[in-house]
Amino acid sequence: MNHTENTDISHKILLSAYRRMKTIRTFENRLHEDFKAGIVPGFTHLYAGQEAVAVGICSHLTDQDQIASTHRGHGHCIAKGVDVMAMMKEIHGRQGGICKGKGGSMHIADLSKGMLGANGILGAGAPLACGAALADRLEGKGHVAVVFGGDGGVNEGAVLESMNLASVWKLPLMFVVENNGYAQSTPQHRTTSVSSYEDRARGFGMPAVTVDGLDFMAVYRTAGELIAKMRAGGGPVLLECRTVRFYGHFEGDSQAYRPAGEVKDAWKDRDCLHIFARNSGLDRAELDAVDRDVEQLIEASVQEALKAPHPALNELNDGVYVSY
Amino acid sequence: MTRHISLKSAINEALDQEMARDPKLLIFGQDTAGGVDAGGETDTWGGVLGVTKGLYTKYGDQVIDAPPTEMAYVGAAIGAALSGFPVVAEVPFIDFMGVCFDQLLNQAAKMRYMFGGTAEIPLVVRTMVGAGINGAAQHSQMLTAMFTHVPGLKVVCPSTPHDAKGLMIEAIRDRGPVIFCEPKYLYETTGPVPAHPYAVPFGQAHRAREGRDVSIVTYGPMVPRALEAAAGLAEKGIDAEVIDLRTLSPLDIASVLKSVQKTGRLVAADEAHPRCNIATDIVAQVTGQCFTSLETAPQMVSAPHTPVPFSPVLEKAYIPDEEQIMAAVMKTMP
Ligand SMILES: Cc1ncc(C[n+]2csc(CCOP(=O)(O)OP(=O)(O)O)c2C)c(N)n1
Ligand SMILES: [Mg+2]
Numbered sequence: 001m002n003h004t005e006n007t008d009i010s011h012k013i014l015l016s017a018y019r020r021m022k023t024i025r026t027f028e029n030r031l032h033e034d035f036k037a038g039i040v041p042g043f044t045h046l047y048a049g050q051e052a053v054a055v056g057i058c059s060h061l062t063d064q065d066q067i068a069s070t071h072r073g074h075g076h077c078i079a080k081g082v083d084v085m086a087m088m089k090e091i092h093g094r095q096g097g098i099c100k101g102k103g104g105s106m107h108i109a110d111l112s113k114g115m116l117g118a119n120g121i122l123g124a125g126a127p128l129a130c131g132a133a134l135a136d137r138l139e140g141k142g143h144v145a146v147v148f149g150g151d152g153g154v155n156e157g158a159v160l161e162s163m164n165l166a167s168v169w170k171l172p173l174m175f176v177v178e179n180n181g182y183a184q185s186t187p188q189h190r191t192t193s194v195s196s197y198e199d200r201a202r203g204f205g206m207p208a209v210t211v212d213g214l215d216f217m218a219v220y221r222t223a224g225e226l227i228a229k230m231r232a233g234g235g236p237v238l239l240e241c242r243t244v245r246f247y248g249h250f251e252g253d254s255q256a257y258r259p260a261g262e263v264k265d266a267w268k269d270r271d272c273l274h275i276f277a278r279n280s281g282l283d284r285a286e287l288d289a290v291d292r293d294v295e296q297l298i299e300a301s302v303q304e305a306l307k308a309p310h311p312a313l314n315e316l317n318d319g320v321y322v323s324y
Numbered sequence: 325m326t327r328h329i330s331l332k333s334a335i336n337e338a339l340d341q342e343m344a345r346d347p348k349l350l351i352f353g354q355d356t357a358g359g360v361d362a363g364g365e366t367d368t369w370g371g372v373l374g375v376t377k378g379l380y381t382k383y384g385d386q387v388i389d390a391p392p393t394e395m396a397y398v399g400a401a402i403g404a405a406l407s408g409f410p411v412v413a414e415v416p417f418i419d420f421m422g423v424c425f426d427q428l429l430n431q432a433a434k435m436r437y438m439f440g441g442t443a444e445i446p447l448v449v450r451t452m453v454g455a456g457i458n459g460a461a462q463h464s465q466m467l468t469a470m471f472t473h474v475p476g477l478k479v480v481c482p483s484t485p486h487d488a489k490g491l492m493i494e495a496i497r498d499r500g501p502v503i504f505c506e507p508k509y510l511y512e513t514t515g516p517v518p519a520h521p522y523a524v525p526f527g528q529a530h531r532a533r534e535g536r537d538v539s540i541v542t543y544g545p546m547v548p549r550a551l552e553a554a555a556g557l558a559e560k561g562i563d564a565e566v567i568d569l570r571t572l573s574p575l576d577i578a579s580v581l582k583s584v585q586k587t588g589r590l591v592a593a594d595e596a597h598p599r600c601n602i603a604t605d606i607v608a609q610v611t612g613q614c615f616t617s618l619e620t621a622p623q624m625v626s627a628p629h630t631p632v633p634f635s636p637v638l639e640k641a642y643i644p645d646e647e648q649i650m651a652a653v654m655k656t657m658p
Contacts, residue, residue, distance in 0.1 A: 041636045042458035093458075093635035104460040104634030120462030121420060122392050155391045156423065183392055185359035185369045191391035256368045257359020310637040320630050324598060 003215040005279045014280050017059055017216060019290050021051040021273060023084060024075045026298045028247070031074075031091065034302065035251040041093055044105045047075030049246035052272035053178050054079035056219025057146060057239070060227045066114040066132040068125030068147040071106050072178075073118025076148055082110045088301035094308035101311045102319065123149065123156025126175070130162050133171035133236075142231040144172040152183020152191040154200075163204040166236035174226060175201070175238040178213065180245040185257040201238035213241030214272040217279060244270050326516035334485035334517045335375050335450075335506065338492035339412060341521040343383050349496065350386055350404065351376060352397050353414030353450075357389035372416045373452070373511060394424035401447055402432045402501070410446035412496060418451045418505060419462045421471075432501040433476030447501045448492070453481065454545045454595055455632045455643050456509035464632035464639075466596040468544070471503045472572045473600075478526060479572040481505040483547035485515040487570055490524030497523060507545040527574035531583070535565035538589040538653050541580050541606050543569040546593045546625075546644065553649035564653060572602055580606060581614050588619035589656040593649055598626040623652040 006014065028048040034040045047054070050072075058079035061067065069076040077087055082098060090097030091105045098110055109117035116132065119125050129147035136143040149159055154177050166173045177197040181188050194200060201208030209226065211218045219241060226237045244266045248255045255263060277287055317323040329337070343349050357380045358369030370377025380387040390397035394415055401413035415421055421428070428449065435443040455464040472479045480495055480502060482488040488506070495502040532547055533554050540550045547568045554564040565583050569575065584590050590610055592603035603624040610622060625644045633639055 042460060042634060043463070090634075093637075099634075101635035102461075102631075102633045102638065104458070106460055106462065107634065120460065121423070123423075152392050155393050157393065157395045158423070182362070184355045184372070185362065186355055186357075186389055186391075187359070187362040190361055190389065254368065256365040257362040259363030262363070311633075311635045313638070313641050316633060316638050316641050317628060317630060322629060324629050 003212065003275050003279050004217045006217055006281045009217065009220060013059060014282055015286065015290070017055050017220070018276060018280070018282065018287060019294065020055045020079050021216070021276065022290055022294045023297065024051045024054065024078045025273060026294050027074060027078065027084065030298050030302060032247055032251065039306070040091060042104050044091065044251050045072040045249065046247045046251065047072050049244045049266065049272070050178055050180060050213065051075055052216040052219050052276065053176065053213045053241040053243055056216050057176060057223040059220060060224050061114065061146065063112065063114050064143045066116050066129070066145045068116045068129040068132070068145070069118045070125065070148055070150060070153060071118065071120055071122070072150065073108055074105070077108050077110070077115055077118070080115045081113050082108065082115055084297060085301045085304055088305040089308050092305040092308070093310070094305055095311055096308050100315065122153035123158035125149070126159040126162035129173055130165050130169070130171055133166065133173035134169060136172050137170070144174065144227055144230045146174045146176060148176045148178060150183060151177060151179040151181065151188045152186065154197065155191055163201070163206060163236070167205045170235040172230040172234070173236045174230065175236065177238065177240040178243055179240055180243045182245060182249065184249045197238060197240040206236050206238055208238035208240065210240040210242065213243035214270055214275055216272060216276045326518060328514045329485055329517050330512050330514050331482070331485045331488045332373070332375050332511040334489040335492055336378065337517070338489045339376060339379060340382065342493060342496045343379065343386055345521070346410065347386070348409050350388060350409050350411045351379060351414070352388050352390050352401050352411055354392050354416060355389060356380060356387050356414065360389065371414050373508065375506070376414070394420055395427060398424040398449065399427040399431065402427060402445060405445045405447040406435070406443060410496060412448040412450060415449055415451045417463050418453045418467045419465050421451065421467065428477065428501070429474055433474050436500065437476060444499045445501050446499050448495045448504050449501070450504045450506060452508040453505040454507045454509050455639055456545070458634065458636055458639060460634040461631040466594070466627070468505050468572055469594070469596050469601045472602065476501065477573065478502040479505065480526070480570070481507065481544035481572060482570060483507065483510065483544055483568050485513070485517045487524055487530065489517055490522050491570065493521055494523040494526055498526070505544065509545050510548070513548070524570070526571045527576050528570065529576040529579040530568045530570055531565065531579070532568045533564065533566040535563040535587065537563045537587055538591060538656055539565045539567060539580070539583040539587045540591045540593065540649060540653070541567045541569065542593040543572065543602065544595065546595050549644070549646045550593060550649055552646040553653065556646060556650050557653055562653065562657070569602070577609050577613070580610060584610050585614055585617045588617055590618065590622035591625060591649060591652045591656060592622065593625040593644060595627055595644060597629050598624070599629065601626055620656045620658070623655050625649050625652045
């Protein structure tokens with residue numbers, strides 16, 4: 001595919017987008033290693049490969065715009081500005097974690113950043129995002145909501161009902177379909193009746209666009225136009241981003257179901273960070289400086305996480321309405 | 325000597341033998357075919373933790389991988405079962421049941437009754453229950469009691485490989501909907517399992533340990549914890565009996581009463597939340613039916629009334645363990 005070159009996006013935006021994308025990649029690569037080494041508890045689904053989607057979209061959002069995420073949520077969190085140190089602690093289940101160690105990788109949330117939570121239940125974010133978008137519409141300040149979903153998970157009834165509701169209620173809600181070709185081991189065409197999710201949106205009376213999700217510039221521009229329309233009072237839209245999952249479904253997945261070489265080729269030819277470096281017009285020296293910062297940040301986050309104490313046992317009963 | 329295989333393999337073997345017996349038996353689930361048409365190897369998954377792995381290779385189109393759309397494929401399993409094709413449908417984690425609950429609660433469970441006793445629904449819904457693998461709040465729950473509450477559903481939860489195989493075969497041959505709860509924490513535990521197909525009847529508890537002094541009544545992942553507690557109590561000179569309920573609906577209350585009549589003391593344990601769970605039900609039934617046999621107040625052991633925390637140390641504190649069972653037993657002692 002031909003990727004778009006930058007002519008219009010400011011240096012400041014590009015540099016900050018690169019920092020977020022690189023932070024996601026480094027965070028996920030590190031978790032991949034640490035999971036293999038056996039020091040990360042639980043299940044983790046890594047976002048590596050899909051960075052241009054989360055960052056291309058969230059670069060247009062403020063803390064007052066809310067997003068609902070998925071089981072593969074680390075990238076959405078970082079793109080939305082959630083604190084990386086507190087995220088790493090959360091994934092290690094430690095004190096100082098963004099959810100006090102109670103949520104873990106699949107339930108990271110930061111309501112102060114408009115991040116309504118990763119989610120362990122496929123499709124569950126869509127109805128929640130409808131409610132957030134309704135609040136935006138009622139308040140009339142031009143805020144919007146975005147719900148992320150995968151090519152498999154967006155087939156859940158909760159998502160389809162939400163598409164209808166969002167259209168009927170004219171909600172400022174963007175449905176993002178991150179089409180990475182797989183739901184666990186099942187290829188896209190075995191979970192979804194259409195090859196383009198635009199067809200789904202049309203059935204619900206909603207405009208839709210498909211972009212190359214590996215191309216930050218394309219995601220950024222398209223999402224920018226769609227979000228601007230929603231802010232101006234437009235109803236829901238769907239944005240399909242064609243992307244690629246670099247690692248297994250979860251850590252520990254052998255991926256034997258993928259065609260030989262697919263993963264290796266993706267790292268080589270379909271890496272959104274390489275594409276960004278080639279097309280953004282930023283100097284290598286600038287990018288290298290970001291890379292060094294990010295490496296340090298992630299290293300520090302792991303060191304801090306491993307040093308942090310476990311939650312105190314009396315925290316077990318905190319955070320419920322009724323306890324015994 | 326009998327073979328020893330894991331609980332997970334025992335379930336796989338039951339499915340395998342029943343599919344061989346009945347070419348109409350279908351399996352529905354996510355990734356049950358494990359990557360067909362993706363361009364690489366097929367049958368690489370067998371569901372999320374690999375319980376059905378190998379069955380697609382052996383039985384082809386009898387094993388149908390569904391999109392992650394539980395409401396549609398669980399409902400379709402009910403419809404197919406009504407139409408003459410028995411189905412074993414997998415809802416990977418019991419936590420995901422919210423997505424398809426109406427199909428089970430209002431459709432499968434009620435049809436036979438509502439339709440004047442005419443409907444037969446040979447359906448098994450396989451699902452994983454329980455904490456202990458750091459799955460956090462939405463992949464760890466023990467919602468057995470919620471399903472036990474519903475008339476029209478049978479609920480099974482084995483604790484050994486032997487029972488897992490026999491109860492699965494019984495569930496498949498049953499003519500009504502069965503919620504088959506698999507304690508994922510015990511998937512890799514091994515035990516003796518006969519190679520031939522056999523059924524373990526529903527509604528028959530198993531005495532996992534014989535004892536004179538106190539009855540510990542439980543099921544599923546709590547059974548090995550109860551047995552450890554019993555071993556610890558034996559060192560203190562207390563001889564505990566452990567009753568493994570095996571099926572929660574139907575419930576073999578007769579065996580529980582018989583045990584309590586012998587021991588005079590009861591501890592009921594459930595990994596679920598503390599209100600309206602299997603332990604509270606056992607205590608209620610025992611006090612109602614053999615109050616005078618009880619020498620001391622019955623005790624209950626269960627998880628706290630919170631979601632399952634992610635932090636491994638909090639999760640460990642959350643899960644009721646052998647120490648808590650022992651402490652509860654000590655409370656029943658004079
Ligand atoms: C209701 C529900 N059903 C099933 C699952 C198990 N599950 C987790 S991720 C996943 C596949 C999701 O695929 P997709 O939506 O394409 O997202 P991706 O993993 O590719 O990011 C499945 C089936 C779940 N978490 N929730
Ligand atoms: Mg996908």
